[in-house]
Amino acid sequence: MDISKFEEFISQYPIYEYRLLDTKEMEVRERVRIICSEDCERYGSTWACPPGVGTLEECRNKIKSYTQGIFFSSVAEVSDVMNMEEMLATRHDHEALTTEVGRFLEEEGHEIFILSTESCDICEQCTYKEGKPCRHPERMHPCLESHGVVAHEIVEGEHMEYNLGGNTILWFSLVLFR
Numbered sequence: 118m119d120i121s122k123f124e125e126f127i128s129q130y131p132i133y134e135y136r137l138l139d140t141k142e143m144e145v146r147e148r149v150r151i152i153c154s155e156d157c158e159r160y161g162s163t164w165a166c167p168p169g170v171g172t173l174e175e176c177r178n179k180i181k182s183y184t185q186g187i188f189f190s191s192v193a194e195v196s197d198v199m200n201m202e203e204m205l206a207t208r209h210d211h212e213a214l215t216t217e218v219g220r221f222l223e224e225e226g227h228e229i230f231i232l233s234t235e236s237c238d239i240c241e242q243c244t245y246k247e248g249k250p251c252r253h254p255e256r257m258h259p260c261l262e263s264h265g266v267v268a269h270e271i272v273e274g275e276h277m278e279y280n281l282g283g284n285t286i287l288w289f290s291l292v293l294f295r
């Protein structure tokens with residue numbers, strides 16, 4: 118990837134930090150998926166969540182089938198970080214930004230696969246529970262955790278910011294490419 122061209126591209130967006138990662142170094146963790154199954158009400162409700170995304174092994178293989186990934190954060194401000202509804206509303210801008218990063222890489226000739234935030238809420242009613250295919254597989258971004266990727270582990274390893282404090286939120290995405 119042409120880094121200077123990428124930097125020029127992202128300068129028009131509120132990307133807070135980014136790192137270029139080699140997927141050989143990336144780990145997937147079973148424990149994240151256990152948290153999904155035990156603590157997340159969205160578990161088993163969309164194609165963007167486990168078990169709909171496949172087994173951990175399948176997720177690992179999918180990640181490793183791409184050579185590199187852009188891991189990045191964007192920052193959002195809310196009036197109250199304890200207000201979950203307000204916080205989640207800021208996620209859509211980050212998802213749009215993630216789509217733009219993916220589009221840039223595709224235009225550069227790469228095949229991409231995007232992992233992003235939370236579960237998918239594109240459709241009012243997901244087809245997952247009806248056993249029908251996803252309506253928008255090209256738009257849908259499974260969440261990082263669904264694939265066993267631990268964002269804060271990458272953040273620590275790459276010396277990035279995980280929390281800016283105050284009424285700010287950092288959202289993270291990983292755009293894999295080959």
Ligand code: SF4
Binds near residue numbers: 237254
């Ligand atoms: S795009 Fe629609 S069908 Fe596909 S995962 Fe999202 S909500 Fe479900």
